[in-house]
Amino acid sequence: xxxxxxxxxxxxxxxxxxxxxxxxxxxxxxxxxxxxxxxxxxxxxxxxxxxxxxxxxxxxxxxxxxxxxxxxxxxxxxxxxxxxxxxxxxxxxxxxxxxxxxxxxxxxxxxxxxxxxxxxxxxxxxxxxxxxxxxxxxxxxxxxxxxxxxxxxxxxxxxxxxxxxxxxxxxxxxxxxxxxxxxxxxxxxxxxxxxxxxxxxxxxxxxxxxxxxxxxxxxxxxxxxxxxxxxxxxxxxxxxxxxxxxxxxxxxxxxxxxxxxxxxxxxxxxxxxxxxxxxxxxxxxxxxxxxxxxxxxxxxxxxxxxxxxxx
Amino acid sequence: xxxxxxxxxxxxxxxxxxxxxxxxxxxxxxxxxxxxxxxxxxxxxxxxxxxxxxxxxxxxxxxxxxxxxxxxxxxxxxxxxxxxxxxxxxxxxxxxxxxxxxxxxxxxxxxxxxxxxxxxxxxxxxxxxxxxxxxxxxxxxxxxxxxxxxxxxxxxxxxxxxxxxxxxxxxxxxxxxxxxxxxxxxxxxxxxxxx
Numbered sequence: 001x002x003x004x005x006x007x008x009x010x011x012x013x014x015x016x017x018x019x020x021x022x023x024x025x026x027x028x029x030x031x032x033x034x035x036x037x038x039x040x041x042x043x044x045x046x047x048x049x050x051x052x053x054x055x056x057x058x059x060x061x062x063x064x065x066x067x068x069x070x071x072x073x074x075x076x077x078x079x080x081x082x083x084x085x086x087x088x089x090x091x092x093x094x095x096x097x098x099x100x101x102x103x104x105x106x107x108x109x110x111x112x113x114x115x116x117x118x119x120x121x122x123x124x125x126x127x128x129x130x131x132x133x134x135x136x137x138x139x140x141x142x143x144x145x146x147x148x149x150x151x152x153x154x155x156x157x158x159x160x161x162x163x164x165x166x167x168x169x170x171x172x173x174x175x176x177x178x179x180x181x182x183x184x185x186x187x188x189x190x191x192x193x194x195x196x197x198x199x200x201x202x203x204x205x206x207x208x209x210x211x212x213x214x215x216x217x218x219x220x221x222x223x224x225x226x227x228x229x230x231x232x233x234x235x236x237x238x239x240x241x242x243x244x245x246x247x248x249x250x251x252x253x254x255x256x257x258x259x260x261x262x263x264x265x266x267x268x269x270x271x272x273x274x275x276x277x278x279x280x281x282x283x284x285x286x287x288x289x290x291x292x293x294x295x296x297x298x299x300x301x302x303x304x305x306x307x308x309x310x311x
Numbered sequence: 312x313x314x315x316x317x318x319x320x321x322x323x324x325x326x327x328x329x330x331x332x333x334x335x336x337x338x339x340x341x342x343x344x345x346x347x348x349x350x351x352x353x354x355x356x357x358x359x360x361x362x363x364x365x366x367x368x369x370x371x372x373x374x375x376x377x378x379x380x381x382x383x384x385x386x387x388x389x390x391x392x393x394x395x396x397x398x399x400x401x402x403x404x405x406x407x408x409x410x411x412x413x414x415x416x417x418x419x420x421x422x423x424x425x426x427x428x429x430x431x432x433x434x435x436x437x438x439x440x441x442x443x444x445x446x447x448x449x450x451x452x453x454x455x456x457x458x459x460x461x462x463x464x465x466x467x468x469x470x471x472x473x474x475x476x477x478x479x480x481x482x483x484x485x486x487x488x489x490x491x492x493x494x495x496x497x498x499x500x501x502x503x504x505x506x
Contacts, residue, residue, distance in 0.1 A: 009437045010438075010440065012437070012480070013438075013440035013480055014440055014478045015478075015479075016478070016480075017477055017478060039486050039487050040437075041430045041436045041486055041488060041491075042492075045428065046425070047424070047426075047432075049384065050403050051407055051426070051429065052407065052429065053330075053403060053407060054498075055429075055495050058495040059496075062488070062492070062495065086349050098499070103392075103497060147384075147386055148386075151385065151386035151389070152386045152389045152397075152399075153390060154389075186349055187349045187383050187385035188384055189350075191424065192421070195418070195421040195423075196418065199350060199381070202352070203349055204351070232469060236465060270476070271477070273473075
């Protein structure tokens with residue numbers, strides 16, 4: 001199987017060593033050949049659609065045009081923001097007001113897939129199931145989708161936008177349990193973390209509280225912005241609210257890798273800020289030695305020791 | 312006692328709908344948008360109030376409010392509006408309009424972040440995260456306030472952690488089609504936006 005692949009800027013930046021690598025690792029395992037869209041540009045993200053609507057459509061449109069020359073049927077887009085912008089452009093550039101924009105979409109282009117939705121496809125799940133070596137039994141998590149992969153449904157074409165299922169399907173195929181909770185698609189604040197961090201801390205704290213209340217031991221995401229907001233500031237939020245959440249934030253691709261015993265998974269997990277290992281060790285899901293995040297040799301398997309290392 | 316009568320700018324909604332359409336006129340104030348909005352606690356006007364004021368032609372008040380900038384574009388309002396009003400898209404349009412009309416942003420940091428982001432795209436064709444943050448902190452004058460309040464320590468620790476883990480790239484990746492990207496960004500005759 002071969003697909004096109006649109007990484008987006010953050011999978012080339014802060015999420016390169018965990019989300020991007022784990023996605024590529026899992027694709028390789030499942031014999032999915034991914035071909036990167038050549039010379040892609042930034043989709044414009046929040047900044048473009050906030051300040052320059054026309055550019056936001058044309059920036060994404062340029063990528064669609066390039067993808068159209070690739071002769072692939074499907075295009076994987078792990079970043080929900082890029083996914084949303086590409087889907088929006090695809091629709092707007094065929095809509096009633098298409099002459100407002102520079103881009104002319106004459107040719108067809110691959111189907112745009114949110115990564116989690118792609119992996120939740122029956123044929124892909126079958127492939128995953130066939131490769132599971134260590135089911136994630138006893139792992140109780142909540143799935144957290146964020147906004148952009150499902151909303152607005154008019155653009156994304158999603159039908160379960162108030163209660164998405166893709167990550168849940170993947171986790172239960174891996175043998176884990178997802179707990180139902182009300183904040184699956186509640187916003188984490190995304191880019192406000194840079195300009196108005198206090199707003200984000202409040203939103204994320206609300207998510208932690210609920211995750212803990214329903215008895216989740218970890219949060220599973222498919223978005224690198226959500227991952228960053230939930231993972232990087234957990235320590236700070238815990239201090240500010242006087243709580244101890246200790247909720248690791250995994251990408252669903254990392255959990256696939258874990259269940260299929262891809263040995264590289266440790267390398268990806270060490271890139272997290274909130275320590276992802278103690279829970280996995282407690283549940284005997286992590287059979288390897290924990291690597292030093294700095295790559296200077298191997299650290300002991302002492303969870304508490306690693307905790308100070310991570311924080 | 313007579314209160315001063317409301318000055319209505321009838322062109323306001325017409326201007327907006329010409330850019331849209333957003334179906335703003337269909338609002339019957341059910342407040343579903345404000346109930347689902349995750350960031351109302353940081354807003355001065357609730358989303359339904361913004362819409363009401365648009366309908367009442369309160370251009371100056373709407374373009375200078377915090378709400379349009381606080382909006383996180385999570386699209387919950389647009390998704391749930393029973394009258395299919397594109398509320399989040401309207402918020403974007405109001406931001407763009409306020410910048411074009413030279414109304415100072417109620418939250419200048421957010422505007423500066425967006426501008427810095429766009430200039431990074433303009434320069435490289437992609438966003439260079441390693442350069443975005445320092446540039447933003449300088450342009451938004453947050454660097455100074457961080458130094459004054461001492462909050463730089465936390466940021467620095469996180470920054471160093473990310474550097475050690477190799478998550479911050481030190482060099483930008485430039486694409487070949489930079490000129491195409493620049494054309495897209497400059498073509499939208501809103502030269503004021505790109506600085």
